[in-house]
Amino acid sequence: MPGAPAYAPDPTPAAARRAVSCLDHRIEAVTGHDIDTLWDHRDRGILDEPLAGLVDQHRELAQAETGVTFYRVLLHRLSSGEFPVDGALFERIDRTTDQLEQAAEARDGAAQRVVAALEPIEAAASTAPADSGDPLSAADRAALLAIAGGAKLHQHLLTNRMSVATASGTRIAHTELRRLEGAGLVTRDTSPPVHAGQPVALTDAGRAALAAAHRLPATHVPLPSARPGAWPSAPAQRR
Numbered sequence: 373m374p375g376a377p378a379y380a381p382d383p384t385p386a387a388a389r390r391a392v393s394c395l396d397h398r399i400e401a402v403t404g405h406d407i408d409t410l411w412d413h414r415d416r417g418i419l420d421e422p423l424a425g426l427v428d429q430h431r432e433l434a435q436a437e438t439g440v441t442f443y444r445v446l447l448h449r450l451s452s453g454e455f456p457v458d459g460a461l462f463e464r465i466d467r468t469t470d471q472l473e474q475a476a477e478a479r480d481g482a483a484q485r486v487v488a489a490l491e492p493i494e495a496a497a498s499t500a501p502a503d504s505g506d507p508l509s510a511a512d513r514a515a516l517l518a519i520a521g522g523a524k525l526h527q528h529l530l531t532n533r534m535s536v537a538t539a540s541g542t543r544i545a546h547t548e549l550r551r552l553e554g555a556g557l558v559t560r561d562t563s564p565p566v567h568a569g570q571p572v573a574l575t576d577a578g579r580a581a582l583a584a585a586h587r588l589p590a591t592h593v594p595l596p597s598a599r600p601g602a603w604p605s606a607p608a609q610r611r
Contacts, residue, residue, distance in 0.1 A: 391437035395486050399430060402494050403583075413583065418520040420580040422496075426489040433486050436479035443472035508581050512552065516574060516582045518542040519558055524569035525549060536572055557581060 396407050403410060403423065407430070413419050414427040447468045455461050508516075522539035525546070536544035549572065552558045557578035561571045574582070 391434045391441060393430070393433050393437050393483070393486075395430070395433065395483060395490065398490060398494070399426065399486075402490070402497050416517075416520045418517070418574060418579050418582045420576070420583050422489070422493055423583050426486070426493060429482070429486045429489045433479070433482040436475065436482040439475035440472065440479050443468055443475050447472060511548075512557075513582065514542075515544050515548060515552065516557060516578055518544065519552075519572055520574055520579075520582070523572040525560060525566060525572055526569050527566040529567060534566065537569075552578070 399410070400406055405413070410419070410423070410427050411431070414424055419427060447465065450461065450465050450468060455464075518538040518540050519536070523536050523544070525534060525536050527534045534546040536546070536549050538544065549558065549560070553560065556575055558572055559575050561573075564570050
């Protein structure tokens, strides 16, 4: 458009697909879950406190990685020959370089906080006994996942049959609920009348059991090769 300025205002990083970090493989190895699953479990409140803290720190790292990628791509565009070489371009490049440096510093700080949250979990996994009891069955895991999203025990007014209705639409038999209660995995608020719906929620033990389901010992999971574009190309050695 005639008369339009050669340079638009600096854009801001837009929401994008989750960024890959250099620590993803360590987190996945010690938990036995991929990152997207861990984020989903965090949103549903089914992680124990250490894992929830780790995921929160990892989200900050992913956001910081997004910032680094954004300014790196912007710097590449500015130097690609798309714009005329003049004083305005040099100022834009200088500003973007400073922003990239600040984003990298924020990313490095976020990575250190992830490592601080991750190392105790790795240490606990490496010293955990090989057999910690009966594993959570697939049916129990599915029931706990459904309950984590919100659930209530209802009694049918006509048949008097009781069952748990979950937010996802899953129905859980009353006998199954009693068994999970007996195992200390779920708790029920008995203050409302059952015909009105009694809320059912996971206990701390239930969240821990769900988080540990299918978790693989860190020593049994080979470290994958670095993903293209991940920073740095190899895990940094601890000083």
